[in-house]
Amino acid sequence: MIKNLAVIFSVALIYSTLIISCKQTNKTEPDKTNINKYIGEDKKTIYPIEVISYDSNGKPVTQVFEKAPSRIITTNLSAIETLLELGLGNKIIGTTKPDNEVDGKWKFAVNELEQIGDKMTTSKEIIVGKSPDIIIGSAKGLTDQYLGSLSSYNAMGIKVYTQSASIIQNNPKLTTIIDDVRILGLIFDVNVAAENYAMQLEQIYNGVIDKVSKKKTSNRLSLLPMVAFDSEKKSYSSFTVSEGLQLDILNTLNIKPGIEGASLNNNYENLIGINPDIILYIKADRHKKLDDVAIDFIKKDALLKHISAVDNNRIYTVTYDNFMDYGARNFATLLQLYESIYGK
Structure with missing residues (x-):
């Protein structure tokens, strides 16, 4: 166990060093998806839409959606829980094994999902074999060495949405989590549910900011x-x-x-x-x-x-x-x- 832990932290240290190098040269604002451009007066998504995703190196890659995806593979707990909040649990066909025993509101729903393997050992072939039309999760694991790269999935017609909050090269803020909620709402045409959830998170965030300012x-x-x-x-x-x-x-x-x-x-x-x-x-x-x-x-x-x-x-x-x-x-x-x- 301790040996495995050492490996994990060694990788984390190397990764942090690489990120610092990237951040020294990346001083421009990250590309963002123009959500309002694609939402009609009836709050429905107007397809086709262009969504900005990022590969593991922090490079923006446009994903074009002609319609809402129906078969989702997720690679982390936060992606699963966001999709469940948006009422999209029935579209999740598989997920990598959570790092820890799941607790909280969505414990039972998460545990009922099919686990396709550990994120450190699951191959691209296993994921492709599930016939997903989109993969959602952190950008970190989407490399040829682990789960497969964004570009390799795109080459097979599979879309990828990497959470904006996981793009460490962009030094993400907590508000990028809220951005992810709204973008997923756009992709899956559940904009009302996404906006309601985003506002709940904004209320917590702004509430803490206000309280701290007074103390x-x-x-x-x-x-x-x-x-x-x-x-x-x-x-x-x-x-x-x-x-x-x-x-x-x-x-x-x-x-x-x-x-x-x-x-x-x-x-x-x-x-x-x-x-x-x-x-x-x-x-x-x-x-x-x-x-x-x-x-x-x-x-x-x-x-x-x-x-x-x-x-x-x-x-x-x-x-x-x-x-x-x-x-x-x-x-x-x-x-x-x-x-x-x-x-x-």
């Missing part, structure tokens, strides 16, 4: 995202919150990253040196045994008692899917953190 001070607390704390080795790892959706969550809450980038196998000396005001412990099924004892151990360890987060009882927990995915769960985490830090 924030010039002293920004620092947050360390911690994962896989090992009480025996006294080590931990960390995801990056220096870009994308995670940074936007912090900025919205007037919080700053405790560290820049992601890191693997940090020690006590490192943690004490960072001295974060907040520890956000991210739980995942793959290291459940570590997670079960981590928080209690950190709170009781004599060497860590003077860390600001421990001393001020600011250790909060969140699941991987609620913090690192690309959907409504990110807004739930935003609200959870606001209430934990500022009060209800």
